[in-house]
Amino acid sequence: MKLGYYPGCSLKGSSFEYEVSLLEMLKVLGMGIKEIPDWNCCGASTAHSINHNLAIALPARNLAIAEKEGYDSIVAPCAACSNRLKTARHELKTDEALRKKIVNSLEMPYGAGMEVNNMLEFLINVAGKDRIKSKVKKQLKNLKVASYYGCLLVRPPKIMRFDDSEEPVTMDELVALTGAQPVDYSYKTECCGAINSLSKPDVVMALTGKVLYDIKNHGADAVVVACPLCHSNLDVRQREIERKYAEKIGLPVLFITELIGLSFGISPKALAIDGHMVAADKVLKKINEGQ
Amino acid sequence: MARIGVFVCWCGSNIAGTVDVAKVAEEASKIPGVVCAVDYKYMCSDPGQNSLRKMIREQKLTGLVLAACSPHMHENTFRRAAVKEGLNPYFVEIANIREQVSWVHEDKERATQKAIDLTKMMVEKVKKDRPIEDVKVPLTKRALVIGGGIAGIQAALDTANGGVQVILVEKEPSIGGRMIQLDETFPTLDCSSCIMTPKMVEVRQHPNIKLYTYSEIEDISGYIGNFKIKIKKKTRSVLEKDCTGCGECWNACPMHKNVKSEFNADMSERTAIYVPFPQAVPLIPVLDRSACLHYKKGGKCQKCFDACGPKCIDFGLRDEIIEEEVGAIIAATGYDLMDNSLYGEYGYGKYKDVVSGLQFERLLSASGPTEGVIRRPSDGKTPQTIVFIQCVGSRDPEKGVPYCSKVCCMYTAKHAKLFAHKVRDSQSYVFYIDIRATGKGYEEFVRSAMEQDGAVYLRGRVSRIYEDNGKLIVKGADTLSGTQVEIAADMVVLATGVIPKKDSDRLARMLGISYDKYGFFTESHPKLRPTESSTAGIFLAGMAQGPRDIPESVVSGSAAASKVLGLFSKSEYEVEGTIANVNEATCVACFYCQRVCAYHAITGKEIKDRNGNIVKVVANVNPGLCTGCGACVSACFSKSIDVKGFMDDQIYAEIKSLGV
Numbered sequence: 001m002k003l004g005y006y007p008g009c010s011l012k013g014s015s016f017e018y019e020v021s022l023l024e025m026l027k028v029l030g031m032g033i034k035e036i037p038d039w040n041c042c043g044a045s046t047a048h049s050i051n052h053n054l055a056i057a058l059p060a061r062n063l064a065i066a067e068k069e070g071y072d073s074i075v076a077p078c079a080a081c082s083n084r085l086k087t088a089r090h091e092l093k094t095d096e097a098l099r100k101k102i103v104n105s106l107e108m109p110y111g112a113g114m115e116v117n118n119m120l121e122f123l124i125n126v127a128g129k130d131r132i133k134s135k136v137k138k139q140l141k142n143l144k145v146a147s148y149y150g151c152l153l154v155r156p157p158k159i160m161r162f163d164d165s166e167e168p169v170t171m172d173e174l175v176a177l178t179g180a181q182p183v184d185y186s187y188k189t190e191c192c193g194a195i196n197s198l199s200k201p202d203v204v205m206a207l208t209g210k211v212l213y214d215i216k217n218h219g220a221d222a223v224v225v226a227c228p229l230c231h232s233n234l235d236v237r238q239r240e241i242e243r244k245y246a247e248k249i250g251l252p253v254l255f256i257t258e259l260i261g262l263s264f265g266i267s268p269k270a271l272a273i274d275g276h277m278v279a280a281d282k283v284l285k286k287i288n289e290g291q
Numbered sequence: 292m293a294r295i296g297v298f299v300c301w302c303g304s305n306i307a308g309t310v311d312v313a314k315v316a317e318e319a320s321k322i323p324g325v326v327c328a329v330d331y332k333y334m335c336s337d338p339g340q341n342s343l344r345k346m347i348r349e350q351k352l353t354g355l356v357l358a359a360c361s362p363h364m365h366e367n368t369f370r371r372a373a374v375k376e377g378l379n380p381y382f383v384e385i386a387n388i389r390e391q392v393s394w395v396h397e398d399k400e401r402a403t404q405k406a407i408d409l410t411k412m413m414v415e416k417v418k419k420d421r422p423i424e425d426v427k428v429p430l431t432k433r434a435l436v437i438g439g440g441i442a443g444i445q446a447a448l449d450t451a452n453g454g455v456q457v458i459l460v461e462k463e464p465s466i467g468g469r470m471i472q473l474d475e476t477f478p479t480l481d482c483s484s485c486i487m488t489p490k491m492v493e494v495r496q497h498p499n500i501k502l503y504t505y506s507e508i509e510d511i512s513g514y515i516g517n518f519k520i521k522i523k524k525k526t527r528s529v530l531e532k533d534c535t536g537c538g539e540c541w542n543a544c545p546m547h548k549n550v551k552s553e554f555n556a557d558m559s560e561r562t563a564i565y566v567p568f569p570q571a572v573p574l575i576p577v578l579d580r581s582a583c584l585h586y587k588k589g590g591k592c593q594k595c596f597d598a599c600g601p602k603c604i605d606f607g608l609r610d611e612i613i614e615e616e617v618g619a620i621i622a623a624t625g626y627d628l629m630d631n632s633l634y635g636e637y638g639y640g641k642y643k644d645v646v647s648g649l650q651f652e653r654l655l656s657a658s659g660p661t662e663g664v665i666r667r668p669s670d671g672k673t674p675q676t677i678v679f680i681q682c683v684g685s686r687d688p689e690k691g692v693p694y695c696s697k698v699c700c701m702y703t704a705k706h707a708k709l710f711a712h713k714v715r716d717s718q719s720y721v722f723y724i725d726i727r728a729t730g731k732g733y734e735e736f737v738r739s740a741m742e743q744d745g746a747v748y749l750r751g752r753v754s755r756i757y758e759d760n761g762k763l764i765v766k767g768a769d770t771l772s773g774t775q776v777e778i779a780a781d782m783v784v785l786a787t788g789v790i791p792k793k794d795s796d797r798l799a800r801m802l803g804i805s806y807d808k809y810g811f812f813t814e815s816h817p818k819l820r821p822t823e824s825s826t827a828g829i830f831l832a833g834m835a836q837g838p839r840d841i842p843e844s845v846v847s848g849s850a851a852a853s854k855v856l857g858l859f860s861k862s863e864y865e866v867e868g869t870i871a872n873v874n875e876a877t878c879v880a881c882f883y884c885q886r887v888c889a890y891h892a893i894t895g896k897e898i899k900d901r902n903g904n905i906v907k908v909v910a911n912v913n914p915g916l917c918t919g920c921g922a923c924v925s926a927c928f929s930k931s932i933d934v935k936g937f938m939d940d941q942i943y944a945e946i947k948s949l950g951v
Contacts, residue, residue, distance in 0.1 A: 158689070166755075167635025186757030186764070189636075 003126070004066045004074035005033040008042055008081035010228035017272035018077055018228055021257040022119075024271055028135050028264045029127055033075065036066050042076075042084040045195045053102070059088035060102050064110035073115035075122040077257075079152040079227035082118035083160075089116060090159045118153055119226040119256060120170045121162055132177050137265035139179030142290035143283065145259065146183040146220035147171035148211060150230040151191045165189075174256060175224060178263035185218040187211045192233040201237070208233045209241045212249050222283045223253045231255060235277045252280035262287060293324040293418045296352040297410060298343055300334035300359035302389055307332075309393035311403040315358055318407045322414050326350050335365045340372045347376040354382045354417035358410045360389040379422035381868065381936055386413040412945040419941045423868035426914040430516040431618040432859045435460065437508060437798070440468020441841055442833025443623035444490050445848030446855075450621075451499035453856040458615050459494065460522055461504045463553075465571035466491050468625055469834075472554060474655035474663075476841060477705040478736035484570060484658065491572040505577055509612060511801050512891075514915035515828030516618045516864045526608040528564075528578035533603035536574030540564050543598035550582045552660075556650045558668065559660035564595045564604070568658055578604070619828050619858055621851045622802060622812060624795050626834040629684035629691060629788040636755045637683070637785060643669040644763055645756060645783045648702060655709050665713055667782045670761075674717070674781030677710055678765045679703045680753050681723045684788030691788050692809060697838035699786035700727045704740040706784060711744035719746045720778055722753050722767055730840065749776060756783060789838045803890065804829055811837045822850045826890075827866075827915075830854050869936040870917040871924065878909040878931040884923035885910065892916035893923065 011019040026033060039062050048055035063085060066074050076082035092099040093112040103110050117126055149168050157165040166189060172182035190211055193204030212234060215223055225231045235253040242249050253276065261271040262284075273280050297319040301307035312330040320328035327350050333339050334357060346352060355378075357369050362385040370380035386409040396402040432455055436447045439461030447459045459466070470476075471491070473483040494500055503522055510521040529540075544562035551557040554567040561567075563583040564576050584592035585606055596604045631639035631647055639645045644667045646654070657663035667674050681699050684691030700723065707719040721740075726748075728734040740746045751768035758764070762779040769776050791810035799806040804824035805813045812831050815823035822830050830851040833844040858864065871884075875898065885893040896911035910923075910932070921934045933939065 164635045167638075167641075186759065190755075 002069075002071045003031065003033045004069060004071035005035045006039055006042075006062055006066070006074050006076040006081060006085065007035060008076060008078040008228075009044075010078050014232055015078075015228035015255075017275040018231070018255045018257060020270075020272040021255055021261050022077055024266050025257045025261045025264065028261075028266065029131060031127060034069075034071070036062055036069065036071075036074065038065060042078075042081045044080050044084065048084070053105075055084070056088045056091055056098065057102050057105055059085045060092060060110055061106050061108065063089060063114045063116075064103075064106060064108040066114050067110060068108070071114065073117055073126065075117045075119070075126070077119045077122075077226070078229075079118060079150060080229060082116055083152045085116045086159050089114065118160075118162070120153060120174070123174055123256070123260070124170055129173070129177060132174070132260060136178060136263045138263050138287065138291060140259070140263050140287050140290065141179050142221075142286045143180040144183050144219055144221045145175045145180045146185055146215040146218065146223050147175055147188065147256075148192075148215070148223050148225050148230060148234065149189050150225070150227050151189060151194070153226060154189070171224065171226060171256060175259065178259055180259070180263075183215070183218050183220040185214050185220070187214045192230050194229050194233070197229075197233055197237065201240075204233055205237060205241050205244055208237055209245055212238065212241060212251060213245070213247070216249055216251060220251065221286060222259075222280070223251055224256045224259050225253060226256045238278050250278065250282075252276065252278045252283050254280065254283075293354055294326045294350060294352050295322075295324050295354045295356060295414055295417055296343075296346050296350060297322075297325055297328040297356045297358065297414065298334055298346075299328070299330040299388075299410070300339070300357065301330060301332045302360060302393075303332065306359070306389050306393045309396060309399055309402045310388055310406045311399060314403055315388070315406045315410055319356075319358075319410050319414065322411060324418055325414060326352070334359055335368055340368070343369070344372055344376050347373065347378065352378075354378075354384070354420060356384050356386060356410060356413040356417055358386040358388045358406060358413075361385070361387050361391075381423040382417060382420050384413040384417045384420070386410045408949055411948045415944040415948040416941045419938070419944050420936070421938075423935050425868045426866045426870065427863040428514075428516045428866055428915040430859060430862070430864050431518075431616050432456070433458065433615075433617045434619045434621065434855045434859075435518070435520055435615065435617040436621045436623060438468070438623035438625055438833065438835070439463075439466030439494070439502075439504065440623060440625045440833060440844070441470040441487065441490075442625070442835075442844040442848040443468070443621070444494055445845045446621045446623055446830075446832050446851045447494060447500055448490065448497065449849050449852030450855050451497050453852065455499065455856060455859055457497075457500045458520075458522075458617060459500055459502050460506050460508060461502070462507050463567065464505045464527070464575075464577040465567050465573070466494060466502070466504060467568075467570075467572065469649075470841060471568070471570075472556070472649060472652060472656075474652050474657075474659075475705065475709060477701045478730070478732040480705070480708070484656075488570050488572075491570070495572045502573070503613070504573060506613075508798060508801065511620070513616075514892075514913060515826075515858075517915060518617050518620060518828065520615045520617060522613045522615060524611045524613055526610050527575060528580070528604060528606060528608050529575055530603035530605055530608075531573070531575050533601045534575045535601065536566070536576075537600065538566075539598040539600060540576055540595035540604060541566065543594040545592065545594060546582055546584060550579065555653045555660050556647065558646075558650050558653050570658075578606075619830065619855045620802065621830045621832055621848075621855065622798065622804070622824070622835055623832040623848065623851070624792045624798060624835040626789045626838070627792050629790050631683065631785055631787055633690050634683060634785075637680070637753070637783070638756050638758070638763075639785060642756065642758050642763060642783075643667075644674075644781065645785065647785050647787045648699065648706065649787070651706055651784045652702075655706070655713070663713075665710065672781070673714055675714065676717065676778070676780045677707075677719045677782045677784060678753070678763070678778055678780040679706060679719060679721045679784045679786065681721065681786045682752075682788075683785040685786075686724060687788075692790065694809070695727060695838065696786075696789040697727070698789070698840050700737065701730070701733055701840065703784075703786050704728075704737040704746070707740045707746035708744045711740075711746070719744075720765075720780070721746055721748045722751055723748060724750070724752070730842070751776075789834065791835065795835060802826065802829055804831075811835065822847065822854050828858070828864075864915075866914050866917075867919070869919045869934060870914055871912045871919065871921070871932050871934050873910045873912060874931040874933070875909045877929050879929050880908045880910065881928060882910060883926045883928060884932060887922045887926040889920070889922065890916045890918055892918075
């Protein structure tokens with residue numbers, strides 16, 4: 001099976017830990033992925049608020065390359081990237097006139113094919129729970145982990161067609177595979193404020209703050225995410241939020257790939273866990289105590 | 292020699308506005324065989340019909356062509372007029388120059404030419420018409436009502452009071468349907484069971500009603516006037532004639548936990564041997580074998596049998612199949628509610644205090660799990676704040692269904708009122724899309740929920756419900772003030788969308804009636820034949836046709852009964868003579884016709900010589916079932932089937948008249 005990998009900008013920059021941990025995890029799983037050659041930006045949240053055609057053409061180019069390379073499916077770990085790629089594919093599949101127009105402007109053939117997986121879909125549907133379970137060496141028994149889905153992973157349901165868009169459970173299932181205890185809480189799919197982090201940080205702090213305090217009140221030791229922007233808001237903004245609301249949070253925010261990597265026995269250093277703003281020392285200690 | 296009259300109708304300006312009617316009449320008069328051709332403003336009016344009759348008499352007409360509206364409208368009008376003048380009714384042909392010409396074209400010249408062509412075709416057809424006699428079908432004057440809710444009960448009582456024997460079949464252990472689960476009813480707040488139980492008892496006692504409860508329809512065959520029904524009477528494991536309904540058995544049953552009470556919408560538990568509610572009709576318990584220890588533990592437990600005075604519990608009883616014959620059927624199978632768990636964001640099933648409207652109804656009811664005291668399921672406390680959410684599943688094409696469930700606006704207002712009456716200083720909030728309160732006294736009722744009982748109505752949707760410190764935090768939008776609202780509630784009630792009863796599509800296929808994409812039975816005509824199904828002799832009532840409130844269900848039950856009584860008022864049922872006819876001499880008995888017949892109207896018929904030996908088998912058309920659709924005609928390889936009134940030579944003559 002030929003798997004393509006669309007990293008997007010975040011995984012090469014601010015969220016390099018996500019890529020590092022993904023590749024380490026895949027080594028253990030014995031799965032190879034190939035980065036799509038000459039990939040370009042998916043347009044993220046900017047393109048589609050300005051120009052619809054551009055917002056479709058940018059991801060479509062990546063899909064067209066993937067199609068040409070002959071991949072069976074691709075994985076886009078970033079929630080926004082996978083969302084844009086899937087949306088473009090959906091629109092081009094259902095609107096033949098638009099497809100012709102986009103293909104024309106891309107000067108590349110694209111038949112509106114190519115399966116796109118976000119990180120959760122990839123882990124559940126491509127890697128498979130059994131395979132993941134079979135590689136778990138360290139049961140993360142002591143750990144209580146809250147899964148934060150944010151808004152883009154499972155929405156809109158018509159395009160994503162994955163999990164329950166309002167009450168998702170797949171990330172919790174993955175957490176359970178590592179031996180950790182999934183923590184149920186109320187704000188699983190609330191928005192973290194996303195890209196407003198740059199223009200309206202107050203809004204982001206209010207939204208992210210609600211999520212973090214709710215997770216803390218439900219007794220979690222750590223949060224897992226599958227989206228670089230969620231990660232950055234929950235992790236990088238955490239200290240500021242603590243200051244603003246004058247209440248300590250102290251919740252390490254891990255990528256789902258890092259949590260799985262830890263359960264595979266990969267060293268935290270190799271997973272780049274030391275790259276986060278909120279130190280994960282306590283969590284790592286708890287894991288080791290549980291062994 | 293044919294003497295044909297052509298009558299061109301103006302239909303006011305409906306036809307005359309687009310078609311030059313005088314020219315159509317003039318051209319028609321030139322066709323050989325046409326002895327008179329006239330136009331008139333309204334042919335269907337009394338003067339119009341009189342002029343037509345006068346012309347038949349004076350011109351000694353042998354056939355008529357009406358260039359007018361669709362035959363669906365006035366074919367019968369003109370046929371009856373012809374019959375009065377001694378003509379066979381099938382010598383009247385209609386050229387549809389309204390629906391097929393004037394209403395769909397704009398160019399007057401070309402429309403007129405098309406009208407002339409259509410008229411010519413019908414003139415050629417009427418020349419080849421042969422007299423056709425209507426077919427008479429015998430009637431078994433007994434009716435079957437499927438479903439013992441309010442619509443079915445009303446239909447059964449009205450039919451039975453009209454002197455007709457009724458067989459009422461109900462799937463559940465008791466009749467009463469959904470209505471008997473309700474507490475009080477809008478807009479008068481009269482207690483549902485107070486008005487329902489007298490009707491249930493009347494059914495039980497009625498000399499003309501045979502009641503089969505805990506029974507299902509297994510098979511239906513036959514046709515109008517002559518249906519054969521197989522009813523599966525599921526065993527109650529109780530000898531019904533000896534049971535007094537004393538209750539010793541269910542009081543003795545050790546299984547009083549673990550089985551959810553269907554009647555209380557899963558809000559309480561019942562025993563394995565049980566009656567769904569104290570006023571059940573009949574008051575005979577059912578032994579639920581899936582929950583009974585006797586069956587689970589190899590016959591060890593027989594506490595109910597020991598407790599039973601008349602010893603009428605029999606663990607070995609089996610289901611019975613009962614056969615009945617009826618002449619008409621009323622389908623009143625009712626409705627179910629959508630699955631609330633479609634809305635993960637509302638946490639139904641996850642948060643105990645998020646309940647459905649029907650569950651809240653049971654909490655309000657004196658016969659419910661809390662004896663009418665509103666207590667929330669999680670901790671039994673009486674809620675002070677309740678949020679009601681309307682349109683959960685209804686009017687939501689994304690997740691639910693696009694249609695309106697019709698009753699939710701009203702019952703939510705009722706819930707808010709009853710909550711205010713029962714809990715002092717309480718507060719209710721209602722999230723709605725629109726308020727639909729169109730019945731008599733309905734709008735006033737909703738207003739009084741707001742004005743007298745203080746319900747706060749918020750126009751908008753709820754996006755999410757969380758639990759926080761024993762409160763349900765309801766987040767929603769108030770679109771009128773353009774703000775987001777957050778309400779800390781003790782309980783949330785979802786006004787869940789209405790869907791057809793489970794398996795109603797299976798029943799529809801058994802009955803051979805049509806149903807829509809949701810599974811609701813469809814009417815023969817949505818406005819003018821709202822009670823008839825697409826199959827003759829089968830009538831519809833209640834929510835099986837779509838969302839309806841109690842008064843409408845009662846009306847539809849009575850309407851269906853009146854149709855049955857009307858049908859049975861004649862000694863025989865007359866079927867139009869334009870049905871399929873087999874040429875037995877050329878039929879080769881391949882039975883391709885049988886495969887294509889959607890009405891199961893074709894069977895085999897043995898032809899015997901005078902010594903009783905079978906000479907051949909041929910296809911035979913049941914006139915009670917045949918609708919004259921003509922599918923068999925196209926399928927027949929040996930050209931042995933014709934539909935009377937639509938013979939090949941007539942169709943060819945129509946085509947030839949166009950000069951092609």
